[in-house]
Amino acid sequence: MNMAQPESRTSAHLREAQMLRIECPWCGERDQEEFQYGGEAHIVRPESPDTLTDEQWADYLFNRANTKGIHAEQWCHAAGCRRWFNVLRDTVSYAILTVYRPGEQPPGNIE
Amino acid sequence: MDRIGSSVSKNRYSIFSLARNAVSYHQNWSEAWRSPDPAPAYDVVVVGGGGHGLATAYYLAAEHDVGRIAVLEKGWIGGGNTGRNTTIVRSNYLWDESAHLYEKSLQLWEGLSQELNFNVMFSQRGVMNLGHTLQDMRDIYRRSNANRLNGIDSEILTPAEIKAKVPAMNVSGEARYPVLGASFQPRGGVARHDAVAWGFARAADSRGVDIIQNCEVTGIRRESGAVSGVETTRGFIGAGKVAVVVAGHASVLADMAELRFPVESHPLQALVSEPLKPVLDTVIMSNAVHGYVSQSDKGELVIGAGVDAYTGYGQRGSFSIIEGNVAAIVELFPIFSRVRMLRQWGGIVDVCPDACPIISKTPVQGLYFNCGWGTGGFKATPGSGWVFAHTVARDEAHPLNAAFELERFTTGALIDEHGAAGVAH
Ligand SMILES: Cc1cc2nc3c(=O)[nH]c(=O)nc-3n(C[C@H](O)[C@H](O)[C@H](O)COP(=O)(O)OP(=O)(O)OC[C@H]3O[C@@H](n4cnc5c(N)ncnc54)[C@H](O)[C@@H]3O)c2cc1C
Ligand SMILES: [Zn+2]
Numbered sequence: 001m002n003m004a005q006p007e008s009r010t011s012a013h014l015r016e017a018q019m020l021r022i023e024c025p026w027c028g029e030r031d032q033e034e035f036q037y038g039g040e041a042h043i044v045r046p047e048s049p050d051t052l053t054d055e056q057w058a059d060y061l062f063n064r065a066n067t068k069g070i071h072a073e074q075w076c077h078a079a080g081c082r083r084w085f086n087v088l089r090d091t092v093s094y095a096i097l098t099v100y101r102p103g104e105q106p107p108g109n110i111e
Numbered sequence: 112m113d114r115i116g117s118s119v120s121k122n123r124y125s126i127f128s129l130a131r132n133a134v135s136y137h138q139n140w141s142e143a144w145r146s147p148d149p150a151p152a153y154d155v156v157v158v159g160g161g162g163h164g165l166a167t168a169y170y171l172a173a174e175h176d177v178g179r180i181a182v183l184e185k186g187w188i189g190g191g192n193t194g195r196n197t198t199i200v201r202s203n204y205l206w207d208e209s210a211h212l213y214e215k216s217l218q219l220w221e222g223l224s225q226e227l228n229f230n231v232m233f234s235q236r237g238v239m240n241l242g243h244t245l246q247d248m249r250d251i252y253r254r255s256n257a258n259r260l261n262g263i264d265s266e267i268l269t270p271a272e273i274k275a276k277v278p279a280m281n282v283s284g285e286a287r288y289p290v291l292g293a294s295f296q297p298r299g300g301v302a303r304h305d306a307v308a309w310g311f312a313r314a315a316d317s318r319g320v321d322i323i324q325n326c327e328v329t330g331i332r333r334e335s336g337a338v339s340g341v342e343t344t345r346g347f348i349g350a351g352k353v354a355v356v357v358a359g360h361a362s363v364l365a366d367m368a369e370l371r372f373p374v375e376s377h378p379l380q381a382l383v384s385e386p387l388k389p390v391l392d393t394v395i396m397s398n399a400v401h402g403y404v405s406q407s408d409k410g411e412l413v414i415g416a417g418v419d420a421y422t423g424y425g426q427r428g429s430f431s432i433i434e435g436n437v438a439a440i441v442e443l444f445p446i447f448s449r450v451r452m453l454r455q456w457g458g459i460v461d462v463c464p465d466a467c468p469i470i471s472k473t474p475v476q477g478l479y480f481n482c483g484w485g486t487g488g489f490k491a492t493p494g495s496g497w498v499f500a501h502t503v504a505r506d507e508a509h510p511l512n513a514a515f516e517l518e519r520f521t522t523g524a525l526i527d528e529h530g531a532a533g534v535a536h
Contacts, residue, residue, distance in 0.1 A: 019430050020421075033431055037420035039375075058521040062373035062464050066362035068424045091376075092424050 023099050024077040025085050038074030040064050041086045042105075067091060072106050122317065124228055143309060144316035149323050152349030153179045155503060156341055157356060158328045158364065160184025162193040162304075163481060163488065164356035165311035165322075166496020167503070169227075172318035174497075175504035177352075180320045182312075183343060185327035189308030192358050193489065195426075195458035197381050197403065197415040199394055200490040201238040201299030202263055205254045208514040208526050209467060210261045215511055216494025217298060223493055229310030231302050232408065236393050238299030239273065241443075243288040243399040250530055255294045268293045279390055279446050286442055288400050301394060301405055301413075307492055331367040337476035338368075352477045354503045359424065359459025361469075361482035368475050373520050374461045374483050377418040378428035380436075382455040384447075386410030395443065398530075402439035412450060414440055418460060418486060427457040460485045465525040470499055471516040472506065479503050480517070 020032035046052055046060055065071070071091045076084045088097040088106055098107060122128075122141055132140055155171060157164045160182045168182045182188075200220055202213035224230050242248040251267065258265040270282040273293055282290045312322055323345070330342030331353060340349040355364045359376040387410050396403035403415045416436035419428040433455060441448045463469060463483035468491070470481045481499045484491060494511075501509040508516055519525055 032429060054521045054523075058373070059371060062520045063371040064362075064373065064375050066372070066375050066422060068360070068363050068376075071422065073421070089421070091422055094421075094423060094425055 020094065020096065022075060022087065022096060024080060024083070025099055025101050026083055027077060027080050030077070030080060034077060034079040036076045036078040038076055038084065041072040041074045070097065122313075143313040144322050146324065147321045149181060149183075149326065149343070149345055149348050150179065150321065152340065152351075153181045153321070154350070155180045155352045155354060156348060156350035157182045157354045158341065159191070159355065159357040159360075160188035160308075160312070160322065160324065161191045161356065161358060162189065162307050162311060162492035163358075163484070163495045163499070164354075165189075165308055165315055166492050167354055167356060167481065167499045168320045168322075168496075169311045169315040169318070170497045170500035171504060172315055172320050175500055177504050180315075181348070182315070182320060182322045183326045183328055183341070183348070184322070184324045185344075187324050188312050188322065189305055192458040192460060193308050193492070194304055195381065195456055196304060196489045197405070197413050198301040198304050198489055199238060199299070199396070199403065199405070199415075199487075200233070200302055201296050201394075202490070203238070203240070203254060203258045203265055203294065203296045203299070204528055205257055205530055206526050206528060207257075207261060209528050210258065210263060212494060212498070212511050212515070213491060214261065214263055215497065216491045219493035219497060220302065220490075221298075223307075223310070227310040227314040229306060229313055231306045231310050233300065233302040234408075235298050235300040236405075237276075237295055237297045238394040238396065239268070239277070239293045239295050241273075241293045241395065241397040241399070242291050243397065244291070247399055248291050251292065251294045254530065258294075258296075264296055264298050266295045266297070268295050276393060277391065277395065279444050280395070281443060281445055288442070290443075299394065301407075302489075303408075304489065307489075311492075311496070328364065328367075331364070331475075331478065333368065333475055333478075338478045350477075352479065352503055354479045354481065354499065356481045356499070358482065358484065358488070359461050361461045361480065365480065368473070368478055370473060370475070372469070372480075372482070372517075373464055374469070375422050376424055376459050376461055377421070378423040378425065378457045379418045379460045379486055380416040380428045380432055380455065380457045382414050382416070382433065382437075382452050383407070384412040384414070384450045384452050387412065387450065390446070391444075397439065397443065400439035400442060402436050402443070404440055404444070411453065412447065418462070424459055425457070426459055462486070464520075466528045467526045468495070468515055469517055470495065470502060470508070470512040471518075472502065472508070473517065 023029045157168045202217040204210045242251045255265040327344045328341045332340045338353045365372045391406040394405040462485040469483040498509045498512040
């Protein structure tokens with residue numbers, strides 16, 4: 001391989017796919033192995049559970065966006081500071097676009 | 112229907128057709144299925160040309176009277192999970208609902224090469240599920256007993272019996288997770304993945320089904336609550352009924368009809384070694400150390416890994432998964448430690464919260480979904496197609512899939528098969 005060649009988009013994606021490098025908002029960039037995946041982000045627990053219909057419960061408990069594309073998700077730095085945070089990740093290329101702290105909303109300008 | 116009947120006999124594979132074609136140096140075999148342009152409309156459009164979609168189309172054409180049928184595949188048939196899986200077939204599931212469904216499928220496998228007139232190389236070499244802890248063994252006894260009550264063959268093996276069947280395995284007790292025993296289903300085994308797709312495609316085609324490749328569905332058109340057709344990369348195709356069987360892309364298709372599904376798509380990986388002399392003549396699976404392995408007829412070790420925890424549509428997964436998987440295999444088979452791996456790949460598996468499939472009508476009239484097979488749907492290919500064809504043709508579930516409708520997530524009647532499905536396929 002000619003090292004002077006600029007890396008193509010595909011090979012950049014392939015390299016990222018070997019092992020994610022995730023930036024913990026508190027500890028910085030670490031190997032994926034230190035983190036635990038926590039599923040879709042921003043699912044809000046219903047305020048008054050006793051008034052929900054079975055359909056609303058099912059939607060809260062089981063239904064997921066399962067986005068093909070940019071996905072807001074939770075990760076925990078399990079083998080580090082043990083804190084949760086949010087990640088915007090492309091579920092096709094697996095590229096991580098940004099990370100942000102719990103309680104924050106995803107930046108709106110990500111494409 | 113004359114055209115269809117005659118094409119079956121003309122193309123029938125047999126010792127005579129082999130001899131006849133030998134005379135012309137095998138230059139004159141006809142194509143196994145046609146590649147027609149899509150018609151403006153069909154009575155039933157099946158979306159997804161994997162094994163399940165093709166089986167659905169085949170059983171619709173062979174056993175139901177539904178009119179014109181097409182299968183629309185965005186890439187090439189069998190290019191999804193059907194062509195990427197490790198081909199383990201078994202029916203030793205814990206709960207009655209799943210045991211009956213997978214057993215129906217296993218019985219169809221047993222006659223499939225004859226039924227399709229295509230050798231799917233179904234090899235009943237047995238499937239062994241290993242136990243490494245006392246709790247593993249309790250679960251194995253429980254599942255094995257449940258299987259027998261359902262008339263499904265299951266034996267319990269001691270480490271000495273395992274060693275006699277699989278001399279290459281380390282059952283010494285010195286392993287980090289020693290092998291304490293196993294359940295064994297003699298009727299389980301493996302099949303040739305591509306042949307399953309091709310066999311169903313050829314048999315469906317010969318019954319008049321149009322198989323249309325390179326045709327991606329991009330929208331599901333609905334009129335007053337009922338489906339009326341699909342938008343595709345080859346234009347609009349009208350449809351009385353639409354049966355969606357797209358595995359990892361289930362949520363994407365559901366979204367086209369504004370439905371939300373309890374499915375998440377994960378990468379699942381596998382790898383094969385260089386070809387070896389025969390060393391393993393059964394299928395070995397272990398939930399505890401997370402690996403499974405069999406040897407293909409070509410001699411390659413076929414090794415399956417676990418899913419990545421994160422969701423993904425990229426048909427590849429993390430290296431750490433492969434690393435852990437290979438470590439587990441080498442722990443079980445120290446003799447494999449210097450075997451070189453040839454290829455490694457990933458598929459996108461559609462996982463439900465209860466590790467069971469959805470084979471169901473939807474709130475949209477005429478729209479049906481068959482998905483959620485996750486890491487273990489290859490074994491179900493014929494059975495899944497058979498019950499789904501019934502569901503689509505009659506607009507009502509067959510008793511075998513009545514428990515697998517979308518509704519179970521609202522009623523709470525989940526079927527927890529994590530133990531029998533687990534890592535194990
Ligand atoms: C690595 C790996 C190992 C596995 N091992 C086993 C095993 O040992 N035993 C077992 O039983 N199961 C196993 N499985 C699971 C099994 O492969 C699947 O459950 C099964 O093959 C699913 O079949 P299918 O026909 O539904 O899906 P697929 O074969 O994936 O077919 C779906 C098709 O839909 C097409 N499609 C998607 N979107 C569209 C669209 N918009 N328009 C048109 N077409 C579309 C896709 O291109 C694809 O061809 C494994 C899976 C993987 C990935
Ligand atoms: Zn941290």
